[in-house]
Amino acid sequence: MMKSPKQKLLSKGFIRLLASLLLLFLFFISSNPLILPSSGATQQEAWDEIIAAFDKVQQASTEGIDVISLTNQLNDAIEAYELNNYDSAYDTAHNVLLEAEDLITNNRWSRIFPYVLIPINVVLIAAVVVFFGRHVVRWFRIRRDEEFMDLEIVYETSEEKKEVGDL
């Protein structure tokens, strides 16, 4: 069966889309150090990465974040470094660095979050007060007046009974 020009165009577009997705995937893999570990790290590079990771872990711990799992990983990196396995040391330390950065960023957001909630709450309360405040006040006044009226009736009735009794 012959394809119409429109179908041909569509299939070409589909192939292009696939090719673009493949390129995007390759770019993602090549730019993500978690997927493709670095190789050929020197002793100095591995040590510098360990120190950089420690710096971030310390920063995270100063902000009150639990860093036990990160310190364990960092100790693995140090162990690898001492066994002259600089590639592994570098990669592990780099992962720790990224994780610590993520934790710090998330922690900051969670610290800022209540501040974001405050204006929302204020607006919400203001809206409730503006739209329903008068109704609530009116309801409260009516109820209070009714209570006072009941009290007055009871009082007056008892007074009348007292006067009749006196007579």
Place this chain on the structure above:
Amino acid sequence: MSKKNEASRSKREKEFELVVKVVLVLTIIGIIVSTVLIFTPPIGGEEYAELGLLTYNSSTSQYEADNYPTQVVYNQTSGVSELITLYFLLGNHYHRAQFFEVRLKIGLQNVTITPDIPGTNENTYFYEDFWFKRVLAFDEVWGPSSETEVTFSFNSSVVSKLGLSASGYKIIFELWQWNNQLEAFSYSGVHIYLTSFQLIVVS
């Protein structure tokens, strides 16, 4: 009577307003105080590191701060001594993660180690094979365990550096901490040593 009632009502209203005001003020104070507490990092408490030296008692299967070795036989011909086994424990009680290094050094009995003065390369033997690096989180303690076991000997390098001494040796454990400003380990002042350790020389 209605006048009396009116007076009572206005009095009650004033009391009600007063109660509302007190409640409002207390609520506002509560909100401010709790907000400040939430966003202020915890403060206070002493910050320190701990370093302990222990031995393993195989009969009780426990680590103890007792029965430390006091002497070892050194074979002058082979240039090695019997093995000495010790365990250390390291604790981080700073309010943040710390990078530590425990350094084993051996010095003569007369070497002075204080919280300000560590053993130097001139007056002690740097046993670098037994320098342990460790990152510890807040309130984390490392050891005593097989990881913190230090099994070493007096070898010819130690003896040739320090010489044979009748008054004995000091086996020193120093705690060093990573200093971000210096970008190097610096002496924390925490140290522990076995003193008057004797070498029994045989040929």
